[in-house]
Amino acid sequence: MINLGYNERRVIELLRGRGGMSRIELAREMAVSAPTLTRLTSSLLEGALIVEDSESRPPTGRGKPSTAVKLNPEGLFTVGVYFNPDDIRICVADLEGKIRAEHVQELDDHSFDHIMGVASPAVEAVIKQAGIDRSRVLGCGLSFPGHFSRNPGHVFQIQQFSSWHDIDVNKDFDDYFDMPVFHENDGKAVVLSELYYGAGRNLRNFALIWLTYGIGGAVVVQRQLYRGTNRNAGEFGGLFPKSHPRPSGQDLCNLLSTQGINVRRLREIDESYSDHPAIRGWLDRATDQLRVLSLTVARTLDPTAIVFGGSLPDWIIRHFVEHLGSLEILGEDFHVEPPEIRLSAMSDKPHLGAATIPLYRATTPSYYSGRALKGWA
Amino acid sequence: MINLGYNERRVIELLRGRGGMSRIELAREMAVSAPTLTRLTSSLLEGALIVEDSESRPPTGRGKPSTAVKLNPEGLFTVGVYFNPDDIRICVADLEGKIRAEHVQELDDHSFDHIMGVASPAVEAVIKQAGIDRSRVLGCGLSFPGHFSRNPGHVFQIQQFSSWHDIDVNKDFDDYFDMPVFHENDGKAVVLSELYYGAGRNLRNFALIWLTYGIGGAVVVQRQLYRGTNRNAGEFGGLFPKSHPRPSGQDLCNLLSTQGINVRRLREIDESYSDHPAIRGWLDRATDQLRVLSLTVARTLDPTAIVFGGSLPDWIIRHFVEHLGSLEILGEDFHVEPPEIRLSAMSDKPHLGAATIPLYRATTPSYYSGRALKGWA
DNA sequence: TTATTTATTTACGTAATAAAACTTAATAGC
DNA sequence: GCTATTAAGTTTTATTACGTAAATAAATAA
Structure with a gap:
């Protein structure tokens, strides 16, 4: 029905995550002429992928005020x-x-x-x-x-x-x-949802560390998912051999089981467990491991941020993020900005x-x- | 003089590293029509960036035999x-x-x-x-x-x-x-030279570990140099704090100096030193550190290969590559091909x-x- | 020889783009 | 208020890049 050409896609990318932009702003950012942008938006408007923003923003000075266009959520x-x-x-x-x-x-x-x-x-x-x-x-x-x-x-x-x-x-x-x-x-x-709507909304490069029963993750490079040669990029679990203690949900379940606690699902591990000495020990050790991982990712990929999320109970992931500390302090010889540590906005969806x-x-x-x-x- | 548009560049990329290709092959790989390729090559021919290959390859069957074009080294x-x-x-x-x-x-x-x-x-x-x-x-x-x-x-x-x-x-x-x-x-x-002419000639994704007085490196993703957010991607030296023993030339010089050996330039460390017990120990330790680094890079970036090079004496870099071992054996849980370890073709240039x-x-x-x-x- | 096949080129139509000119809607100055 | 000015956006027009179809070239197969 509608053709999403290369530049139409660029328009969508630019509009995503911003409230709305005038055609002139879009043209400037895309380095195309104003007439081209008229054409691009008219085709997107026709396909109802974007709408003109009725809320006329207060005019900034002389000249015809711009009319913003934004993504049509219903599109x-x-x-x-x-x-x-x-x-x-x-x-x-x-x-x-x-x-x-x-x-x-x-x-x-x-x-x-x-x-x-x-x-x-x-x-x-x-x-x-x-x-x-x-x-x-x-x-x-x-x-x-x-x-x-x-x-x-x-x-x-x-x-x-x-x-x-x-x-x-x-x-x-x-x-x-x-x-x-x-x-x-x-x-x-x-x-991908982090890239479009979450903690990576405004970042060109970032990594996700995704903690569930296992340890996964993903890498975004220049606002593209980077999969690696064998679809294995960002599979950070591989850095923690299964035969050793590791910061994974399964590892925590195994520990709980040695303590006589049997949980059927990860979410059953609620915050009341945080006082249990064995769990406190597990959290400390897992935090240390994730700190090393973060420094590794920082040095290898130089991302703007490292995002933590997953189906591990929220309070555990928050514990990690709050206790990792600033990478700048932790890593020697950071001559440029170290990546920011962020909490995923997508753990629950x-x-x-x-x-x-x-x-x-x-x-x-x-x-x-x-x-x-x-x-x- | 000549305009190198997007598709002209793609032609150059495809021709680089291959002896020569027919226009039809190029058109197929680039997913453009044959006439388009005629236009692209004629502009490149005019600018003398490519030449027709006079060596007519043995015809493969019926039909007009193809004439290969190749990069003009003098171009x-x-x-x-x-x-x-x-x-x-x-x-x-x-x-x-x-x-x-x-x-x-x-x-x-x-x-x-x-x-x-x-x-x-x-x-x-x-x-x-x-x-x-x-x-x-x-x-x-x-x-x-x-x-x-x-x-x-x-x-x-x-x-x-x-x-x-x-x-x-x-x-x-x-x-x-x-x-x-x-x-x-x-x-x-x-x-970049590794990407065009060296060990990365045929690879989409790879990493270089570059050992000199310090420890550097670089990352190629989808045949592009990936610099990271702060131009720090692939600066693997950051993973080995300067305050600790590390697999760098400076670290080796420091060790030699404690042994009463003072070298003024890295290349003075010739293969005769390989029998020295302190150097043997240094090599073993450095190899172990580089093995960990390789596994880390493999897990994080999933490159096709990891390339080792640098101004460290050639025999030392060869020692590393030969003694790292296969990553497949070293790393647990490699479900897909681990990266190949290659020797840089560019250490001396x-x-x-x-x-x-x-x-x-x-x-x-x-x-x-x-x-x-x-x-x- | 002649037909067939394959590579490449030529001729031409279509789509995407920028430049120039135009329209619209605001403010600034009088 | 009226007019000039400014800026956003559109229309018109020319250029360029590309694909399709047809023509040409150079080989093999019959």
Whole structure:
């Protein structure tokens, strides 16, 4: 229906995260002429991806006052499906990253059939519940923990999903959703929502450290998700061998279990545990490990910020961020600004990350190939 | 004279490092039509940046045989100036990364005035010596060790260059060279020549670990030098605090000095030292440290390869590469290919790295801005 | 020989862009 | 108030980059 060319995508990128911009501002930032911007916005206006901002800002001086354009939140919707060993979450999100409707339920059966059996009707249900125009749904993103194996398409390595051995994630999801389907590892999906709507909104380069049962993460370089040669960039868990104590949820569960405490889900570890001496020790050791990791990431990637999040209980992640300290003090020889440590804005909505995947694919300028996109409708 | 537009640059990128390609092959790889490729090559042919390959390859079957085009080594030249506390090296390089003429001399006076006093006439001398068309010289790249301080443009941090405090590297070089001037930290410059002509020739993502008096490095992501937010990406030295033993040349010199051995330049440490027990111990420890660094880089960046080089004596760098071992065996939980460990092809020609900077700036597609480049002549 | 195949070029139409000119809507100065 | 000035945005026009279709070139296959 609408062609999102390279420069149309750049307009969307610039408008995202800002309240609104005049065409002249956009033209300046994009280094194109004003007439070009008129054309770009008129095509986006026609497709209802942007709207003119009615709120006329107080004129700044002489001359015709500018009329701002902004993204139309109703312009495009995406569906996100996220699951982990504990639960599955499905949402519809709008173009501003607002969750319009969601469905959350616990998971006990981790088989592919069961999870798809939940996801497929739930996607239709949340679309209905959100009361949105079905034709404006761009696609569905799925995200879940797990690395990719050397056998392309096959996930791997999460004990609870061991029955997935024969699933080809590049094909087998498609049948369950009546729209284009995309998938991504959980941390890499979350970093997309962080990039668009969260702690990375204004950053060109940053890293996410994503703490769940395992340890994941993702790297954003020049406002692009960087996957690495084998889709393994930012998989920081690899720096902490599973055979050793590590700052992961599973490691904490194992510790609790030696203390006679058995939790079934990570969220059951509420703040009341913070006084337990064994947990206090675990927190100190894990904080130290994450501090080393942060310094490592700072030196290797020189990001503007390092963002911490995940399905570990919120109070634990907050403890990490508050006790890491300033990297400037911790690291010797910081001749330039060390990265800032930030708390993720997405720990409680990883499904928004999944919903961001289709948007990322459709609106990132560098994904534009060819003269005209087939269009999302 | 010639406009290097976006797609002309892509052609150059594709031709670089390959013997020659037919227009049809180029068109396929670039996903443009054959007529477009005719236009692109005709403009490059006119500017003499490429030539048709006379060697007609054996025809593969029916149909008109293709005529390959390849980069014209005489098409463009660049000048590189590299210096470190030991010496200064100046070269003219052609479009194939071949050094056409060079000038090397030892440095004792490290003042800005002295170094420029050497470099400026030497640049003219090597151009003359190479016997090339002066109008085809694209520019001059300078590279040298040193981080950038928070004060933009001011280098910092190398003891021997402490007198440079008031030099603004963004301006003060210009007066000494009658051509466009670019500069870059030594490791980052070397990685460019590695990318074009060396160990990274065929790699999309890789890291360089650059061992000199200090410890530097650089990161290539998607065939682009990634500098990080504060130009500090890949400055791996930061992972080894100066107050602790570290795998750097200065650290080795300090050790030798405690053994009563005083070397004036790194290259004086020849292979005869390899039997010295203290040096053997240093090598073992440094190898262990570099192994940890390699695993860290592998996990963080997921590069295709990690390249080792630098002005440390060649036999030491070879010792590191040979004794690191396979990362696959060393790191637990490698579910995908670990990066390959490679030896730099540029340890003995860091000035080629400097000479690559102007070329990188002029021919990297993503540096193209606007409709037409002002041109390099 | 002639048909077929493949690479490349030529001719031409379309889309994206910038420059110049124009329109619109505000303020500044009288 | 009236007019000049300024700035935003649009229309018009010329240029450029690209793709499609057709033409040409140079080989093999029949």
